Amino acid sequence: MEFPYLFSPIKINTMALKNRIVMTAMHLGYTPEGEVTDRLIDFYALRAKGGVGLIIVGGCPIDELGGMASMICINDDRFIPGLKLLTDAVKKNDAKIAAQLYQAGRYTHSAAIGGRKPFSSSAVRSKFTGETPRALELDEIPGVQDKFAEAAVRAQEAGFDAVEILGSAGYLISQFLSPITNLREDKYGGSMENRMRFGLEVVEKVRKAVGPNFPILMRLAGNDFMEGGNTNKESRRFASEAEKAGIDLFNVTGGWHETRIPQLTMNVPRQAYVYLAQGIKSAVSVPVLASNRINDPYIGEAVLRNGQADLVTIARGLLADPDFPKKAKNGKSDLIYHCTACNQGCFDSIFRLQPATCLVNPRAGKEGELKSVLTAEPKKILVIGGGPAGMKAAVTAAERGHTVTLLEKGDELGGQLLLNRHTPGKEEMFTTATDLINNLKALDVKILLNTEADIPFIKEMSPDAVVVAAGANPILPDIPGIDGKNVVQAWDVLAGHVGVGEKVVVIGGNAVGLETALYLANQGTLSPDILHFLMTSRAESFETLTELLNKGSKEVTVVEMTKKVGKDIGLTTRWTVMGELRRLGVNIMTDTKAVSIKEDGVEVVKADGPDFLHANSIIIAAGSKPENSLVSEIESLVPESYTVGDAKKPRNALDAIKEGFLAGLKI
Numbered sequence: 250m251e252f253p254y255l256f257s258p259i260k261i262n263t264m265a266l267k268n269r270i271v272m273t274a275m276h277l278g279y280t281p282e283g284e285v286t287d288r289l290i291d292f293y294a295l296r297a298k299g300g301v302g303l304i305i306v307g308g309c310p311i312d313e314l315g316g317m318a319s320m321i322c323i324n325d326d327r328f329i330p331g332l333k334l335l336t337d338a339v340k341k342n343d344a345k346i347a348a349q350l351y352q353a354g355r356y357t358h359s360a361a362i363g364g365r366k367p368f369s370s371s372a373v374r375s376k377f378t379g380e381t382p383r384a385l386e387l388d389e390i391p392g393v394q395d396k397f398a399e400a401a402v403r404a405q406e407a408g409f410d411a412v413e414i415l416g417s418a419g420y421l422i423s424q425f426l427s428p429i430t431n432l433r434e435d436k437y438g439g440s441m442e443n444r445m446r447f448g449l450e451v452v453e454k455v456r457k458a459v460g461p462n463f464p465i466l467m468r469l470a471g472n473d474f475m476e477g478g479n480t481n482k483e484s485r486r487f488a489s490e491a492e493k494a495g496i497d498l499f500n501v502t503g504g505w506h507e508t509r510i511p512q513l514t515m516n517v518p519r520q521a522y523v524y525l526a527q528g529i530k531s532a533v534s535v536p537v538l539a540s541n542r543i544n545d546p547y548i549g550e551a552v553l554r555n556g557q558a559d560l561v562t563i564a565r566g567l568l569a570d571p572d573f574p575k576k577a578k579n580g581k582s583d584l585i586y587h588c589t590a591c592n593q594g595c596f597d598s599i600f601r602l603q604p605a606t607c608l609v610n611p612r613a614g615k616e617g618e619l620k621s622v623l624t625a626e627p628k629k630i631l632v633i634g635g636g637p638a639g640m641k642a643a644v645t646a647a648e649r650g651h652t653v654t655l656l657e658k659g660d661e662l663g664g665q666l667l668l669n670r671h672t673p674g675k676e677e678m679f680t681t682a683t684d685l686i687n688n689l690k691a692l693d694v695k696i697l698l699n700t701e702a703d704i705p706f707i708k709e710m711s712p713d714a715v716v717v718a719a720g721a722n723p724i725l726p727d728i729p730g731i732d733g734k735n736v737v738q739a740w741d742v743l744a745g746h747v748g749v750g751e752k753v754v755v756i757g758g759n760a761v762g763l764e765t766a767l768y769l770a771n772q773g774t775l776s777p778d779i780l781h782f783l784m785t786s787r788a789e790s791f792e793t794l795t796e797l798l799n800k801g802s803k804e805v806t807v808v809e810m811t812k813k814v815g816k817d818i819g820l821t822t823r824w825t826v827m828g829e830l831r832r833l834g835v836n837i838m839t840d841t842k843a844v845s846i847k848e849d850g851v852e853v854v855k856a857d858g859p860d861f862l863h864a865n866s867i868i869i870a871a872g873s874k875p876e877n878s879l880v881s882e883i884e885s886l887v888p889e890s891y892t893v894g895d896a897k898k899p900r901n902a903l904d905a906i907k908e909g910f911l912a913g914l915k916i
């Protein structure tokens with residue numbers, strides 16, 4: 250067995266888990282009315298079938314004042330029958346299931362609770378909602394705590410194996426715990442002992458309500474990452490007290506929604522926050538679950554083997570691949586589709602109040618609707634283009650029993666995913682390419698590299714169906730001087746095909762332009778291993794190291810003619826990219842149009858008039874146009890054809906992979 254730690258059983262109070270893999274709570278938006286839906290059941294039943302040990306669902310609002318739209322409600326007995334269908338479906342597939350008890354306090358939007366004012370420990374404005382809550386009156390507090398206990402009893406009645414009290418991320422319990430949001434002067438405020446009281450009483454009430462044998466988990470921030478807030482030290486103390494009050498497992502994450510330290514984005518290194526779980530583990534004797542960016546079984550195994558935690562969270566990783574545990578257990582971990590933390594399908598969708606899906610798994614959230622069925626009529630299929638859309642079409646069609654040939658004109662599969670290989674914080678996108686390639690190989694798809702599709706080839710092959718996924722070509726804008734020797738395309742820079750000078754102007758401030766700027770601005774800064782070496786050997790001062798981390802060897806300016814850069818980057822990621830650009834000193838000029846390129850720079854027009862930007866190299870990131878020159882001829886040649894991804898219309902990888910998948914399902 251390759252992963253003995255990951256697949257060893259563990260007992261949480263009376264709950265026996267078959268392995269150490271936990272899918273922690275994710276608000277997915279599959280329950281528009283709060284009632285459990287078939288969509289939710291299909292989603293979780295498939296994850297249970299895929300071999301996960303424990304699924305935690307939610308957040309489940311415990312009352313009517315602390316939730317938001319489309320959550321799985323547990324605040325009334327009428328939800329119990331639906332919840333029972335969910336727990337039955339998961340348990341039938343040999344996994345355990347817990348409900349997360351959720352009360353968001355000042356993170357509740359008043360619009361989500363009928364215009365009423367949300368409550369909190371104190372009336373401290375929330376940057377997350379832009380609203381100021383009201384402080385709970387002393388005599389209201391027991392009633393709020395009772396709601397946790399009542400919800401826990403409902404969870405028991407609905408067949409859940411455990412409940413999880415949400416004590417992290419800046420929600421109600423953390424609000425009481427933190428000196429930033431708890432300014433009370435009664436027995437629930439002031440000293441740490443008083444601030445802990447609200448949460449500890451919740452635990453005691455829940456324990457009393459469910460009895461001694463029912464597992465109670467608690468989600469906790471190992472560090473709030475809020476200036477003036479609780480840190481590793483306070484969280485350890487609280488965990489230790491919460492264990493005494495009745496907690497059977499701590500699920501450790503970090504940060505609040507308001508923190509400026511990224512928690513879930515691609516630039517968070519894999520297993521970055523395991524140290525927080527390790528910290529809590531040192532303070533308690535019950536099992537501890539490590540969370541965030543553990544997206545690979547090898548990492549999970551190492552975390553457990555190293556004794557840093559007792560269980561690991563694979564949350565988005567199971568959105569990306571429901572069979573993650575099964576593949577790892579059966580020696581097929583190379584076929585896992587890894588979560589890249591792009592957040593495009595999940596977190597970004599939820600922020601737009603849309604149901605969650607997944608860039609690498611377009612079936613996520615549509616399990617009942619989009620079934621991959623073996624074909625009764627195997628066909629000979631040609632896929633033109635080895636980018637994400639083409640690879641996904643090829644994999645999907647081959648899985649259904651078709652014979653697939655994949656043509657790629659370059660010498661490597663991956664398309665635009667390859668461009669992210671060396672971009673700081675974006676490297677994980679390359680994993681998507683590797684995963685698709687591994688699956689293509691396992692399915693015996695015939696891959697022809699360095700082969701351009703042309704009509705004689707197609708006639709000779711005579712396929713039953715063709716998928717055109719030839720991608721896009723970068724646009725050369727009509728600017729005088731664009732054909733100069735000092736002008737290069739962003740794609741060529743990112744691919745490492747060309748080098749650039751010390752002073753650089755990037756024309757175009759969408760995702761590709763900003764990623765190119767990041768890639769260049771990062772050149773000449775300290776690499777992680779050199780930083781580690783210099784820091785541990787105390788070779789340089791903290792100030793010098795910080796400077797060496799933030800200042801590279803290139804001076805980079807981005808010129809964007811509209812008012813905003815990075816408009817095509819998802820809401821939950823854009824702020825991290827902007828932060829990195831700022832840190833690396835990239836000069837961003839919006840409302841600025843490049844009008845002419847000269848040998849020594851670019852003439853621009855800004856809102857306040859013309860300017861000249863000196864530069865050795867000018868990089869063009871002005872978008873792309875579809876490569877679909879063969880489409881109409883192909884349509885007349887073959888019985889069935891599809892054009893997908895950028896070849897249809899340049900967009901992001903989420904659309905490309907979805908379209909490739911749908912074509913593969915349809916053929």
Ligand SMILES: Cc1cc2nc3c(=O)[nH]c(=O)nc-3n(C[C@H](O)[C@H](O)[C@H](O)COP(=O)(O)O)c2cc1C
Pocket residue numbers: 273274275276277307308349415468502513540541542543562563564565566595596599605
């Ligand atoms: C769309 C989405 C919704 C989430 N909702 C919740 C939630 O309601 N409660 C919670 O404790 N964590 C929530 N999380 C955090 C996850 O449980 C998990 O900690 C996080 O995704 C990091 O783990 P991962 O890298 O394995 O995905 C959510 C995450 C995502 C992406």
